[in-house]
Amino acid sequence: MKDPSVAPNVLISGVLNNGPNATLVLEANTDRGTIMISKTTTDEAGNFTLKGAIEAMGLYQLRVDGNVPEGQEAKIIPLTLVPEDELKLTLDFDDFNRSVVYKGTEWAEPLNGYMDKMKDFIDWQMSIENPQQYSEDQIVKMVNKEKAPMDRYIIEEIRKDPDNPAHILLMTNLMPMMGFDHYDTKNIEVLKILHAAYEESYPNHPMTANIGSQVAQLEKGLKDYKDFKENNIAPEIxxxxxxxxxxxxxxxxxxxxxxxxxxxxxxxxxxxxxxxxxxxxxxxxxxxxxxxxxxxxxxxxxxxxxxxxxxxxxxxxxxxxxxxxxxxxxxxxxxxxxxxxxxxxxxxxxxxxxxxxxxxxxxxxxxx
Structure with a gap:
């Protein structure tokens, strides 16, 4: 992060519908935890402007400040900010996490598309009645089927524009969240394309090194899985x-x-x-x-x-x-x-x- 005395290099403006006088906080997600960059308050109509200084491209978040009522999720949206970004947002206070529309940056449209697909997937999850009626294998197959449109969208976006900053968020969906049993190993090749592009565009960025490390761990995990499942060899510890x-x-x-x-x-x-x-x-x-x-x-x-x-x-x-x-x-x-x-x-x-x-x-x- 830049020193607080450094001039702001990102500008975020927009409207928070149904959210007058709400406090918005811009934060960075770091290995040291969440760090506040800037804070602002919406006016009576929900309009806001927020300026902040960031060190480099990375994963940030905009959060509505305040106590979260029990049983409710915190109001947070992701941002993949780049220095000199001038981002415009449209949000709704009552559906903050799923109502966002991004405009004005190179990563806005890919992230809009991703959020739309994610919303569809979450809506499906919430529509399931009595999930206990399904076996674990049935749940996995259902999840993979409903998640497939989002995965296809992510793969297409990465192949089309591999060094886009939005992909540091999108790529998480290409990881084997439910193990390798139902994992499409072609995702590893897509992640390699992403890593190669980041190495060229962001050669000394910690995120580039992190992606490379994740790909290496994925390949090792896949090898261990195949050794374990197919060759009956105990993975290294x-x-x-x-x-x-x-x-x-x-x-x-x-x-x-x-x-x-x-x-x-x-x-x-x-x-x-x-x-x-x-x-x-x-x-x-x-x-x-x-x-x-x-x-x-x-x-x-x-x-x-x-x-x-x-x-x-x-x-x-x-x-x-x-x-x-x-x-x-x-x-x-x-x-x-x-x-x-x-x-x-x-x-x-x-x-x-x-x-x-x-x-x-x-x-x-x-x-x-």
Whole structure:
């Protein structure tokens, strides 16, 4: 962000219908959180003018200031502002988030089209009665069908004008929000087109680097998914241990490894731990190892649980992201305790082993 003393380089004006004397706040979304750039108040007719100073092209938002009543969403619209933009907006206070019409910038029309398609998709979501009647697979298929017009629009816009600032918002819809099972992998190629265009037009911009990083993560995620689903290979896990050192699952190639997903707050996990300890004492060593992956958020509680439960093996890792950790996607599980047993080549030979089933499998492997 620019220093507050720097002259404004963006101008936003317009009308907020049904919104007299409303306070509007222009904000930047940054890695340090939301930062206010400028603030204004509409007149009796809802007219407003707002000036602000921004450092570079990026994702911003215009928000109606004030407390949000319980059960209602905050009144916010996205803006992909560029220095020297003179943006004109038409909005309605009562339907702020979906009534916006953008004018006056290179990104206005693509964003208008996107917001129209998004509104149709949201209207469909709100029209569903009793969603519990559908299976998860049915819901996914329905979502993909209704979302398809929006996705097609985004792909066409990116191919037509790949470096348009609007695409930093549009591109989020091309990510695998529901995993790779129903994901169109052609979207990755479209995102590569976008990234290449941004590299040319915005070579040193953090957003360009961020898009490149997201594409790289997508490709890795897709490879892990294919290895997991098609080749039965356990995806790599590389995370820090309690001492802050990175430990890799692949470092244990040559051994049978039980990958144990758990957390200090997970009651069933803690109940199972004595059984796992007992089996490690019996089979652990040259041919068998345990690689524990915690879904904790509190590092101190994680370390204390390792000590309290006498989890004596060396391989304990966590990114302390709880359920937001990437391993839940790469290993496709939604509950813990969850275990995956892999052979010395890294191939998965069993899942969800615990109690007697875990002991029986280890007996088969090591008491031949």
């Amino acid at each position: 590389a995370k820090k241990n309690p001492s802050g050192e990175v430990m890799k699952l692949s470092s244990l190639r040559g051994k049978y490894v039980l990958i144990d997903f758990w957390a200090s707050w997970c009651g069933p996990c803690r109940v199972e731990n004595p059984n796992v300890v007992r089996l490690y004492k019996k089979y652990g060593g040259e041919d068998f190892e345990i690689f524990s992956v915690s879904l904790d958020k509190d590092g101190d509680k994680w370390k204390q649980a390792i000590k309290d439960d006498n989890l004596m093996w060396d391989y304990h890792v966590s990114d302390l992201q709880g359920w937001n950790t990437d391993v839940t996607k790469s290993y496709q599980f939604s509950g813990i305790p969850h275990t995956v047993l892999i052979d010395p080549e890294g191939k998965i030979i069993a899942e969800k082993l615990r109690g007697p089933s875990l002991e029986k499998k280890l007996q088969e492997l090591f008491e031949k």
